[in-house]
Amino acid sequence: MLTSQNRLRGDLERWIAKGWVTPGGAEAIRAELAARRGPGLAGTLAVLAAVLLGFSAMSFVAANWQGLSKLMRLLLLGAGLWGAYGLAVALAARGLQRFAEAAVLAGVAIFGASIMLISQMYHIEGNPPEAVLLWALGALLAGVLLRSVTALTAAAGLALLWSAWMMTLGGSVHFAFLPLWAAIALAFHWLGAASGLHISLATLAGWLITGVVALAIDRGIYTGYTTHCAVLSLIGTAGVVGAAMVADRMPRLRAAAAVAAGYASLVAFWGLWMLQLLEPRADLVRLIVLAAITLAMLVALVAWGWRSGQRALVWLGYAGFSIEILFLYFRTLGTLLNTSLFFLVASLIVTCLAALALRLHRHGQSTPETRP
Amino acid sequence: MIDLRKRIWGAAAAVALAQTLALGWIVVDRIQLLRKGQEIVLPVEPVDPRSLFRGDYVILSLPVRRIPGSVPGERGNLKRGEALYVTLERNAAGDWAPAAAGREPPKGEPSRDRVVLKARMHFVSGTAKDLDVRYGLESYFVPEGKGKELEKLVGKRQVQVMVAVDRNGNSAIKGLVIDGKRIYDEPLI
Numbered sequence: 358m359l360t361s362q363n364r365l366r367g368d369l370e371r372w373i374a375k376g377w378v379t380p381g382g383a384e385a386i387r388a389e390l391a392a393r394r395g396p397g398l399a400g401t402l403a404v405l406a407a408v409l410l411g412f413s414a415m416s417f418v419a420a421n422w423q424g425l426s427k428l429m430r431l432l433l434l435g436a437g438l439w440g441a442y443g444l445a446v447a448l449a450a451r452g453l454q455r456f457a458e459a460a461v462l463a464g465v466a467i468f469g470a471s472i473m474l475i476s477q478m479y480h481i482e483g484n485p486p487e488a489v490l491l492w493a494l495g496a497l498l499a500g501v502l503l504r505s506v507t508a509l510t511a512a513a514g515l516a517l518l519w520s521a522w523m524m525t526l527g528g529s530v531h532f533a534f535l536p537l538w539a540a541i542a543l544a545f546h547w548l549g550a551a552s553g554l555h556i557s558l559a560t561l562a563g564w565l566i567t568g569v570v571a572l573a574i575d576r577g578i579y580t581g582y583t584t585h586c587a588v589l590s591l592i593g594t595a596g597v598v599g600a601a602m603v604a605d606r607m608p609r610l611r612a613a614a615a616v617a618a619g620y621a622s623l624v625a626f627w628g629l630w631m632l633q634l635l636e637p638r639a640d641l642v643r644l645i646v647l648a649a650i651t652l653a654m655l656v657a658l659v660a661w662g663w664r665s666g667q668r669a670l671v672w673l674g675y676a677g678f679s680i681e682i683l684f685l686y687f688r689t690l691g692t693l694l695n696t697s698l699f700f701l702v703a704s705l706i707v708t709c710l711a712a713l714a715l716r717l718h719r720h721g722q723s724t725p726e727t728r729p
Numbered sequence: 730m731i732d733l734r735k736r737i738w739g740a741a742a743a744v745a746l747a748q749t750l751a752l753g754w755i756v757v758d759r760i761q762l763l764r765k766g767q768e769i770v771l772p773v774e775p776v777d778p779r780s781l782f783r784g785d786y787v788i789l790s791l792p793v794r795r796i797p798g799s800v801p802g803e804r805g806n807l808k809r810g811e812a813l814y815v816t817l818e819r820n821a822a823g824d825w826a827p828a829a830a831g832r833e834p835p836k837g838e839p840s841r842d843r844v845v846l847k848a849r850m851h852f853v854s855g856t857a858k859d860l861d862v863r864y865g866l867e868s869y870f871v872p873e874g875k876g877k878e879l880e881k882l883v884g885k886r887q888v889q890v891m892v893a894v895d896r897n898g899n900s901a902i903k904g905l906v907i908d909g910k911r912i913y914d915e916p917l918i
Contacts, residue, residue: 421785421872431756435749442741449737468748475752479759480902482865484810484849495748502740527810 400455404507407459411466418474427478434471438464445503458507465496465511486522489515490537497541506550513541517560521567528575530568538564554613558620565589566627573631586631593625597658604665615667622658622670626651626677633684649706651681656713663720762901766893769817769844770906771825771866773888786870787879789890793817793827794851794867796860802830804858811850813862814898818843830860834898847898866892866902879905 369386372378378386414434425433441464449457469492475481476488493515500509520534538561545553569589573582600618604611629651633644655678662670774790796815798804803813816835818828819842828843829835839845848862869890871879889906905912 419873421870423872431752435752438748439745442745446737446741464745464748468752471748471752472755475755475759477870479755479763480866480869481755481759482863482868484865491751495751498747499744502744503737527808529808 400453400459403456403459404462407463407466410463411470414467414470415473418470418477421477430474431471431478434467434474437467438471441467442499442503445505458505461499461503461505462507462511465492465499465508468492468495468499469515484526486519486526489519489522493519493537497537497544500541501544501547504548506545506548506552509541509544509548509550509553510556512544513538513556513560516541517563517567520564521571524568524571525574528571530572534564554616558617562620562624565592565624569628569631573635582631582635586628586635588628590625590628590632593621593623593628594654596621597625601661611665615662615665615670618658618661618667619670619673622654622673622677625654629654630681630684645702648681648685652678652706655681759901762895762899763893763903766895766899766901767839767844768891768893768903769819769825770889770891773890773905785873785875786868789867789869791864791866791890793825794848794862794864796827796830796862798855798858798860800827800830803832804853804860807850807853807860809850809852813848813850813860815846815848815862815864816843817846830862839894839896844894845898846894846900864900866890866900869902869905 366387369378369383373380373383414437418430418434422430441460445457445460445464448454448460472488472492493512496508496512496515499505500507500512516534516537519537520531523531523533538557541560542553542557545557566589569582569585572585576582576585597618600614600621604614604618607614629647633647633651655674659671659674659678662668662672662674771791771793774792793815796802807813811832813830813832814834815827816829817825819825825844830848834845837843846864848864851861851863853860869879887908891903891906891911892900893903894900
């Protein structure tokens, strides 16, 4: 947040020089930035304080302190819950939005601590993820009724925790996550929160990846993983292709599509990497095919990032490319003959891809208006 | 960002109320179960203290969690975590033992010597297809530092857990019984 403001300050100088922004207008922009900076830091600290308060409430519960009766402990947390939401409204009324967000987060945390206290009081072992689901629903409610992005973020994280836990316990894909996820994503959209797109897509990608990892562990690492990882890759690839099509046809959604493509490619490459990592060493041909597909897809991602002017996608592609090459380097250190053969093939592929990347790079330079 | 709208006080109250009601509902549900449910007493095997989110607790290992292959009921294709209804019957010696297990609640009324408990499938073992289930009665939360104390007791004496069961098979821990004496009797709230 601070860095983007600093960059804007630098940009302002240039824009005044170019005559795009009047000196008066620049002054007004600077004044607003300055006003935003102070409370921004204070607000961030307030959110951290709320997180600390939440952990304090949870360890208070965990201590199972006998100095207060169960009823008194429950009433104490109940008072904390009402106090937090009351404080949030009072702070919002004073225009201290981020402080109010922090108070809402404290309320959500106390709600979670209360669930834990009750399940401790009555020795409810049950199905622990269900407690997390209730917590997530409470956070979602707070996010919607109080229009709080922080509470919705907590809801998204808790929903993922719930579903990941269910999948780890059950060893099967937990589709019940999707309606809850959709409700949270819709709430983000309704609030018009810019960070909502990132959080929604990140939790969805996290869910897909956790699901496949849980399945792979349940079915046995070296036997049952192949189909699941391949499906994961296909879902991710379909996501990238879908995002590219949306970006081409609907320019208004181009930025959102690029974000979606970023997370979808993460899913796709995760699947491909799992396939390569878990591949028994003997099947070299399959490994080469997988590596070639991975590298080709990474180059395609970089190319599209350049063409559409999405710098983040270019960096994602470069990072993935480096990881893949590094992985191949370590992975092929088996027998010397295999290593030699593998590097020959890999080097040919990489040379071709490098030539292709160079051409795309030149293409990008020849059309400066589309450069990122 | 929180919007300062006309009804924000109402909205905050609604959030707090809904969350309080959700918490209250669990408490009332438990109190009902503990007060009205049928009381059964089950033996417990040695336990060890562990620490988790909710603080120190001891694991209660219930012998009735093992359902021998000879007990009639569901065996094939049971998934981990799946709900099972286990019928417990009291024998002449006064001990409860599994008499049937199935996906659906069994017909017939519970009696003094026959209760149905909802359980979750854990795993199947052996060629005899013995089932291992969890009743949700396996954790007993204790004040910080008390776990070891309780563990010592359990090693030497006969420990039992007192359980309340309702007509739908829901169960809750009422307290621990050591050498026939009720200790750690749980107040309702």
